[in-house]
Amino acid sequence: MSIRDVALRAGVSVGTVSNVLNRPGEVSAESALKVQQAIDALGYVRNEAARKLRAGVSTTVGFVVLDGQNPFFYDVMRGAEDEATRNGIAILYGNTDENPVRERMYLDLFEEHQVRGLLIAPHGDVQSRLERLRARGIPAVLIDRHSGSGRFSSVSSDNIEGGRLAVEHLIATGRTRIAFVGGSFEIRQVTDRLAGARVAAENAAGVTLEVIATSAMSVAEGVAAGERLLQRPLRERPDALFAANDLLALGLLQSLVGDGTLRVPREIAIIGFDDIAFAGAAAVPLSSMRQPSTIIGKTGLRLLLEEASDPELIARQTVFHPELVVRRSTEPAD
Structure with missing residues (x-):
């Protein structure tokens, strides 16, 4: 179902439907009512992800996990997911299972999907690969790994x-x-x-x-x-x-x-x-x-969204003390 179908049902232009969805203040009450009745009758649900992507703002971030079977990383992911939900963001996960080949595959996949940013608990040295992502407008934050170079933000324990x-x-x-x-x-x-x-x-x-x-x-x-x-x-x-x-x-x-x-x-x-x-x-x-596994996840997601909103931010290293x-x-x- 597309907005063209809604426009045909309501007897208005596609532009009018678009205005009702995105700029309702620019549409008359009569037109807005027709469009809303057509939406209800057809069961139309707009593709929010596609809309955000066209606007250059993805609603997803990628998370490349070192070992998805390790409960520690599960708790880190839960922390990141809680913070993402609070910000209306979805997380796509990729478990490398400590395999550098799988790690490269997920990095390629998330680049192709133009995610808003990337959290990664890396297996080896991935700095050059992350530089390439950043050049394409995809920031990255290291998780459970301190950024030795200081080029990328990181959240880890000492x-x-x-x-x-x-x-x-x-x-x-x-x-x-x-x-x-x-x-x-x-x-x-x-x-x-x-x-x-x-x-x-x-x-x-x-x-x-x-x-x-x-x-x-x-x-x-x-x-x-x-x-x-x-x-x-x-x-x-x-x-x-x-x-x-x-x-x-x-x-x-x-x-x-x-x-x-x-x-x-x-x-x-x-x-x-x-x-x-x-x-x-x-x-x-x-x-x-x-x-502090869940706090590590929440902090990493928060840093990532801040950098996605302001690419000029200086990389920050957050280090927690283990107990x-x-x-x-x-x-x-x-």
């Missing part, structure tokens, strides 16, 4: 601080043989959390820190890492694990507790990162570094 606090907590409970579990190391959050962990270990006498690499930040990879640990002789096992996110930590907990040969936290402590909802409900409640949440998985060693 991952280096979070890594340091996590390992300092493990050391304070009496642990000295600590392992960092995480990957891939193309993800900036992983390298930053590891950097913070190294600072804490280097500042403590007698503490060692090894790295157990994983190919992804998933429960399955955590389980696999735990199984590899169980194959080691007892004297070669760490007495504490710092997982790069809660999904890895829950996988580690699942494999170690399920096997029964290592007791958590008596023989090995585990701490994660993000403090997702499942952390406190684990078989052994999981200590974690909490991020240590202590539960039973890191109770002091005997």
